[in-house]
Amino acid sequence: MKEISLYIHIPFCISKCYYCDFTSFAYENDKIHDYINSVLIELELYREKLKNYTIKTIFIGGGTPSSIDGKYIYEILKFIYKNFNTTGLMETTIEVNPGTLSKEKVRLYKESGINRVSMGVQTLDNNLLKSIGRIHKAEDFYKSYKLLEEVGIENINVDLIFGLPNQTIENVIDSLYKVVQVGVKHISYYGLILEENTKLYDLYNEGKLTLPDEDTEREMYHKITEYLINHGYNHYEISNYCLPGYECKHNLVYWDVNSYLGLGLNSHSYMESKRFFNTSNINNYIKKLNEKVLPIYGEEIIDQETEIEEFCILGLRKIKGIDKLEFERRFKRKIENLYGDIISKHVDNNLIVNEKDYIKLTKKGLDLSNLVEIDFLK
């Protein structure tokens, strides 16, 4: 039986953070009930298509899935267990925000089969939290973490961001020290991306915001990596670190270019050589599903050339690199036969290493990954 992963998007948040341009809003909460109903209809519409698949991982992301009543999450997962083959299910993750959990909610998550939680913490500095529009305080992280542990969910990821306005290297390491101290199993530490259509972007353009310069930002990244490696974490993807055995299986599906189906607003899917994505208009999404029509907004056929490019570019995001044997198995040729010149060029530039089984970025290459990735596009 073929394997597939499911991503389910919950676009509701309590308020909009100043840096975030994800499909999420804080002003459509009257639509929660109809939205969840639509997700269930969407799942129903995929039942026949997925009858030869077993679900490998489930990721409920957002938005803030923990901002809505836990009964909705329970309902979605129950529906999946009843209507799909989940005998091979390895990991079910939900994204939560500190301050949105209660013991009842976490118990319901556990009862629903959730065995991994990803918490958006961003920083443990209260002034910084306020300056980026977060509604929780550092203390809420500790409370939420404790609740999860008490109910028996121990596979916890924490999202942090470095390169925030006025942030120093000491501040970056201080948050890291605190989350490592409580024993989190997985850490995603992202560099701030200044996205258009966000409050931070406007403030920056009005000259009201100071961001760390590029050299400081790179130094932050190196210090984070060094700190976490010294504390027993594996650096396994550009922005991701975990204690041994706690890699995020769901995200590895993306980086390994395996199949996934996205449900909900603006969700993206990749299966059977096609990439497709849903509408990002919530009214349209609900309307289509009321009419029992899939809310797909665009699609692209992925030919082998594109699949090869994606396999290489996403493969380079993993610290162990592009799996050369898997490349040969999938594409029936050696990677060197296709990209020999490019590989030699970047080996000479000290940006990649060509090992027996993997091609991976060097330390310098991790800072300049764009230069390498671009060359893998034919």
Ligand SMILES: C[S@@+](CC[C@H](N)C(=O)[O-])C[C@H]1O[C@@H](n2cnc3c(N)ncnc32)[C@H](O)[C@@H]1O
């Ligand atoms: C889909 S968001 C949702 C997580 C959850 N709602 C929260 O905010 O706690 C996942 C993560 O992406 C990261 N993120 C969002 N916008 C970002 C940006 N502009 N730059 C860097 N990281 C960002 C944050 O660390 C966030 O926790």
Ligand code: SF4
């Ligand atoms: S970062 Fe998370 S909580 Fe903040 S607006 Fe984005 S999705 Fe919502």
